[in-house]
Amino acid sequence: MDLNSDLGEGFGAWRLGDDEAMTDVVSSANIACGFHAGDPRTLLEVCERAVSKGVVIGAQVGYRDLPGFGRRFIDYETADLVADVIYQLGALDGLARAAGDRVLYVKPHGALYNAIVHHEGQAAAVIDAVRRYDPDLPVLGLPGSVFLRLAHEAGLRVVREAFADRGYRPDGTLVPRREPGALLHDPAEVAERMLRLVTDHTLVAVDGSVIKIEADSICVHGDSPGAVEMARAVHDALAGAGVEIAAFAAAAS
Template structure:
């Protein structure tokens, strides 16, 4: 039986503001990328989300990003290494403590937004993220874009790695994410997305934004939790995979 992980970015509420339905998503996914307070999330939201994940047996990951609440971590920043390394360590440590307080454990790290995109090609910032993860816990798995600089450096440093595909994002013919500033970068039809992900799991193929077919290997599929149709999208993907005999399971040990 083929197996794949299904993950989502959650825990992104802040103060009186909520973003997405975390409880609903945690009934669908097998791994939870929980915000760590820099791009989104506050201690209360982070802790309550970790508690639900731990209760439901969902793997917990640290969703680390730039210190950019106003921009939701989606603004590209040229952060110095002396800042980026401790910033990533700080975020992982915060989630580790909050998760432990409710019986959970952080098992992987997934960079967020602009940081995720930057370290796909930026050697220096990618090395900073790898260094930070290793200094916290070298057994943590680093989740990232297939073929990215950060995954190459992580593997060279002995970190466990996992490759990710985005269910609701378009890809370039080179296997990179289409910028959110471009039309068609985000996919909205749940049935189309579900069928697209089944093809990926069964054949290792994705259709790029220009219609070409690219080879793409993934250990985990991400459905964003902050869109209005997030729950329906994630459920459609899950149901289509399960109906085809695909097993959903975390890529990292809980």
């Protein structure tokens, strides 16, 4: 099972999360690309840290929305979104190559991630951008989403993602951050949920119902309170049960 986390989300003197500690735990790093978070120096340093620890680099592309941290929906024109995603991929890939590796997968961020669960136009725009930049790049997304369906139809490799620290609705979508039950904070509870996900492919939704979730990668948000503790708890629970922690994408040679 792959463990991923969102890294590089500080900006200048403002730091968010513990990128150094998280790269000791996860196998894949979703690194910001400067649109929702991250300045070039921060992103280069995180890429260098990931390379030094054998963590695979992914581009976390998002809306051009630094003030809102990419968590506000933007009604893009298709051509603008395609170009913005290509721009972000090229920027982070350049930094990753300077650090000794390259971008090996793509994960949309925040409001864009949630929008393309259902928004066919924006999902298609992200897919078009990835295919035009590098059609061999896998894409992470929510199981059952429009994004993963269209990506599969377009010939991209799709990677199904589950969230360790987020609550789920009965339909398998995430509870919006402003609603009760959206965020989980107890490392033991989170670890137990993820072990159940990996071994039984089920989770308990916010209403108490049991839902089926198939996942290839588990995300622990780097900006969540206690993120490192939760990531370690998930890592240790899975490893203790004999589950190998390994990236779904192999590092470049």
